[in-house]
Amino acid sequence: MRGPGGARLRRIEVDLAERSYPVQIGVGTLDRIGPEVARRTRARLAVVVSVPGVARRYAGRLERSLRGAGLRTARLVVPDGDRSKSLAVVARLYERLVALGAERTSALVALGGGMVGDLAGFTAATFLRGIPFVQVPTTLLAMIDASVGGKVGVNLPQGKNLVGAFHQPRLVWIDVATLHTLPPRERAAGFAEMVKAAALWDAAFFARLERDAEALAALDAARLVPAIQRAVAIKAEIVARDEREGGLRMLLNLGHTLAHAVETLCGYRRVLHGEAVAMGMVYAARRSEELDLAPRGTAARVEALLDRFGLPTELPPFPREAYLAALRVDKKSQGGRIQYVVLRGIGRAQTLPLTAARILPPGRLGAPPRRRGRVG
Amino acid sequence: MRGPGGARLRRIEVDLAERSYPVQIGVGTLDRIGPEVARRTRARLAVVVSVPGVARRYAGRLERSLRGAGLRTARLVVPDGDRSKSLAVVARLYERLVALGAERTSALVALGGGMVGDLAGFTAATFLRGIPFVQVPTTLLAMIDASVGGKVGVNLPQGKNLVGAFHQPRLVWIDVATLHTLPPRERAAGFAEMVKAAALWDAAFFARLERDAEALAALDAARLVPAIQRAVAIKAEIVARDEREGGLRMLLNLGHTLAHAVETLCGYRRVLHGEAVAMGMVYAARRSEELDLAPRGTAARVEALLDRFGLPTELPPFPREAYLAALRVDKKSQGGRIQYVVLRGIGRAQTLPLTAARILPPGRLGAPPRRRGRVG
Numbered sequence: 001m002r003g004p005g006g007a008r009l010r011r012i013e014v015d016l017a018e019r020s021y022p023v024q025i026g027v028g029t030l031d032r033i034g035p036e037v038a039r040r041t042r043a044r045l046a047v048v049v050s051v052p053g054v055a056r057r058y059a060g061r062l063e064r065s066l067r068g069a070g071l072r073t074a075r076l077v078v079p080d081g082d083r084s085k086s087l088a089v090v091a092r093l094y095e096r097l098v099a100l101g102a103e104r105t106s107a108l109v110a111l112g113g114g115m116v117g118d119l120a121g122f123t124a125a126t127f128l129r130g131i132p133f134v135q136v137p138t139t140l141l142a143m144i145d146a147s148v149g150g151k152v153g154v155n156l157p158q159g160k161n162l163v164g165a166f167h168q169p170r171l172v173w174i175d176v177a178t179l180h181t182l183p184p185r186e187r188a189a190g191f192a193e194m195v196k197a198a199a200l201w202d203a204a205f206f207a208r209l210e211r212d213a214e215a216l217a218a219l220d221a222a223r224l225v226p227a228i229q230r231a232v233a234i235k236a237e238i239v240a241r242d243e244r245e246g247g248l249r250m251l252l253n254l255g256h257t258l259a260h261a262v263e264t265l266c267g268y269r270r271v272l273h274g275e276a277v278a279m280g281m282v283y284a285a286r287r288s289e290e291l292d293l294a295p296r297g298t299a300a301r302v303e304a305l306l307d308r309f310g311l312p313t314e315l316p317p318f319p320r321e322a323y324l325a326a327l328r329v330d331k332k333s334q335g336g337r338i339q340y341v342v343l344r345g346i347g348r349a350q351t352l353p354l355t356a357a358r359i360l361p362p363g364r365l366g367a368p369p370r371r372r373g374r375v376g
Numbered sequence: 377m378r379g380p381g382g383a384r385l386r387r388i389e390v391d392l393a394e395r396s397y398p399v400q401i402g403v404g405t406l407d408r409i410g411p412e413v414a415r416r417t418r419a420r421l422a423v424v425v426s427v428p429g430v431a432r433r434y435a436g437r438l439e440r441s442l443r444g445a446g447l448r449t450a451r452l453v454v455p456d457g458d459r460s461k462s463l464a465v466v467a468r469l470y471e472r473l474v475a476l477g478a479e480r481t482s483a484l485v486a487l488g489g490g491m492v493g494d495l496a497g498f499t500a501a502t503f504l505r506g507i508p509f510v511q512v513p514t515t516l517l518a519m520i521d522a523s524v525g526g527k528v529g530v531n532l533p534q535g536k537n538l539v540g541a542f543h544q545p546r547l548v549w550i551d552v553a554t555l556h557t558l559p560p561r562e563r564a565a566g567f568a569e570m571v572k573a574a575a576l577w578d579a580a581f582f583a584r585l586e587r588d589a590e591a592l593a594a595l596d597a598a599r600l601v602p603a604i605q606r607a608v609a610i611k612a613e614i615v616a617r618d619e620r621e622g623g624l625r626m627l628l629n630l631g632h633t634l635a636h637a638v639e640t641l642c643g644y645r646r647v648l649h650g651e652a653v654a655m656g657m658v659y660a661a662r663r664s665e666e667l668d669l670a671p672r673g674t675a676a677r678v679e680a681l682l683d684r685f686g687l688p689t690e691l692p693p694f695p696r697e698a699y700l701a702a703l704r705v706d707k708k709s710q711g712g713r714i715q716y717v718v719l720r721g722i723g724r725a726q727t728l729p730l731t732a733a734r735i736l737p738p739g740r741l742g743a744p745p746r747r748r749g750r751v752g
Binding site for chain 1: 463466467470471474477501502503504505506527529532533534535538539540541542705
C-alpha cells in the first residue's frame with residue numbers, strides 16, 4: 001500500500017472488537033496524519049501533548065496536518081523525563097484541558113516517547129471518563145512497546161506505574177523518520193523490546209535480528225520498517241488474545257520484573273527503560289537455564305544480541321535486600337508470589353509463580369557491570 | 377429467596393457480559409456480606425473506605441463479617457463531604473494502599489454514600505490499573521443511583537466529576553436498615569433518584585410512588601425494599617443496554633444538567649445532590665412542556681411528588697449568566713450543544729441537543745424558592 005506521498009505505509013490492525021484500531025508505519029509520514037485522526041476520532045479539537053525537544057522538531061508539522069484536516073489544535077508541553085509521569089502533572093493537564101474547552105469528543109495526541117504516551121493516555125482515559133486518544137510515538141521503544149496494549153498510567157513516589165488504566169488509542173501513527181533525531185542511547189534502548197518480542201514468541205524473527213543487528217542499529221529503513229512491523233504484530237497478536245492481562249499477555253513482562261526493580265532503585269533516572277529491560281531479560285534467561293527450563297546457550301544468545309545493540313546486560317550491584325524490597329511492591333504479585341516470565345528456549349516463554357527470594361536467590365548479585373563495544 | 381438470617385434478600389443481576397454482577401437488597405444483612413465478597417472477588421485483603429460517622433456505626437460489623445470469611449481487613453477513613461472527592465484524597469488513598477501491601481487481587485469496599493462510592497471506585501479503577509471493588513451504599517441516593525452504572529470519579533476545582541472512569545463493582549450490597557440512621561434531609565434527597573427513574577421510564581412505578589410517598593418517606597420496609605428494587609432494576613436495564621453511555625443511558629441525566637450547575641454554583645456544599653436533581657428535574661419537566669414535548673400537567677405531577685418527599689423544586693436564584701457559564705463546562709456538551717434530557721410525558725424521556733442559552737432562556741430564573749410542608 002502506498003500513501004499519497006508515495007512513501008510505503010504498512011498497517012497492522014490491532015483486533016479488539018469495538019475498540020480495534022490501526023497501527024500505521026511509514027517513513028516521513030508525519031504530514032499525512034490529519035485526515036486519519038479526523039476520520040478515527042471525529043474530534044473538532046486535538047490537543048497535542050509532548051516534551052520540549054520533540055515538540056520543537058515535530059509538533060508544528062503534526063499540527064499543520066491536523067489543521068489541514070479541519071481540526072482546531074492546541075499544544076501542552078510537559079518537562080522531559082519520567083518525573084513528569086506523575087499525578088501532579090496529570091492534574092495540570094486536566095486544568096489546561098478544561099481551560100481549552102475540551103469536550104468528550106476532543107482528542108489527545110501523544111507525540112513523544114513512552115512517558116508522553118503513558119501520561120497523555122492516562123489523562124485521556126480519565127478526563128471526562130475517557131476521551132479519544134492518538135499515539136504518535138517518536139522513540140523506538142514507544143513504537144514497539146507503548147503503542148500497542150492500551151496500558152497507560154503514571155508513577156507514585158512508591159513505585160513505577162502503580163496507577164493507571166487500560167485505554168486503547170484510536171490510531172497509532174509511526175513515522176520511522178523521527179528516529180534519526182533520537183540520541184543513540186535511547187535508540188539502542190528501543191531494540192530491547194524488539195529482542196524481547198522475538199525471544200518470547202518468534203525464533204525465526206530472533207534469528208533475523210541476529211543476522212541484521214548492525215543494519216538495524218544504523219536505522220537502515222529497508223530492514224527497520226519490517227522489523228518494527230513484526231515486533232508490533234507480535235504484541236498486537238498477544239494483546240488481541242488477552243486484552244485485560246489474564247494470562248498470555250503476562251509473557252510480555254519478560255525482563256520487566258527486575259527492570260522495574262532496577263528503575264525503582266535507580267530513581268527512574270540513571271537508567272532507560274529499555275536498558276533495564278535488557279538487564280532483566282538476560283537475568284531471566286540465565287535463571288531459566290538454572291531452573292532447567294531453557295536449554296544451555298539460551299541466555300548467551302540473548303546476551304550477545306542485546307550487547308550488539310549496545311545494551312547493558314548485567315544488573316546494577318545494589319544489595320540483594322534492596323532488590324527484594326523493590327520486587328515485593330510489584331503490582332503483579334499475588335499472595336506474595338510474582339508471575340515471573342521465564343524462557344523455555346528462544347521464541348518460547350511461560351510464567352511461573354515465584355517468590356521474590358526464589359527469583360533472586362542469594363549470591364546472584366554483585367558481579368561488576370561489564371563494559372563492551374557498542375553498535376549504533 | 378431467604379438468607380441464613382431469615383431476612384428476605386432480593387437480588388438484581390446487572391447484565392454486562394463478563395463484568396456482570398449482583399445487587400443484593402435486604403434488611404439487616406450487613407453481617408452476612410463476608411462470604412459473598414470472598415466469593416465474588418477472591419481477595420485476601422479487603423480495604424474498607426468510609427467516612428467517620430458511617431465507619432463508627434457500621435464498619436466494625438462489616439469487617440467482622442469479612443474476617444469471618446477469611447479476609448484480612450483494613451480501614452481508610454476520609455473526611456466527610458464532597459471536598460474529599462478530590463485528586464488529593466485519591467493520592468493519599470494510593471499511598472495507604474501501597475503501605476498496606478495491596479495487590480491486584482485486593483478488594484476496595486466502599487461503605488457510605490455516593491461520595492465514598494465515587495472516590496473509592498475511582499481509586500479502585502486506577503490503582504494497579506484496576507482492582508476489585510464492592511459497593512456497600514448506606515444512603516438512599518447511593519443505593520439507587522451510584523451502585524449501578526460503573527461511573528466513578530472525582531471533582532476538579534473547575535467542575536464536578538470532570539475526572540473519572542467506568543469501573544463495574546463485583547458486588548453491590550444494600551442493607552436498607554442503614555437508612556434509619558441517615559439524617560432526614562439526606563433520606564429525602566435519595567427519593568429524587570427514585571422519582572427520576574420512574575419519571576423517565578415507568579409510568580406505573582411513578583403512580584405507585586404517588587400512592588405510597590408518605591409510607592416510603594417513613595422507610596416502611598414492606599414498600600421501600602420493592603421500590604428500591606424497581607428503581608435499581610430500571611437503571612440496571614438501561615445500563616445493560618448501553619454500558620458506555622452511547623445514547624439510551626443519557627436519559628439517566630434527567631435533571632442532572634442543571635443539578636450540576638447548581639452544585640457548581642453552590643460550591644458542592646449547601647445543596648445535596650438529590651436536592652439539586654429535584655430542582656433540575658422540575659425545571660426540565662417545565663421546559664419540556666414549554667417546548668410542547670410533554671403534555672400539560674407533567675411538570676405539576678413531578679413537582680408535587682418531589683414536594684411530598686420534602687425536596688426543593690425551584691432553582692436557587694443565581695444570575696442567568698452564572699448558570700450559563702456553569703452549563704458550558706458540562707462534560708456532555710458536544711460542539712457547544714448539550715444533550716439535554718426532556719420528558720415526553722410521565723414515564724418517557726428523550727435527549728435533545730440544545731445550547732445552554734436555549735436550555736435556559738432569559739427570564740426563567742429568579743422566582744423566589746417556595747417553602748412547603750415536608751414529609752419524612
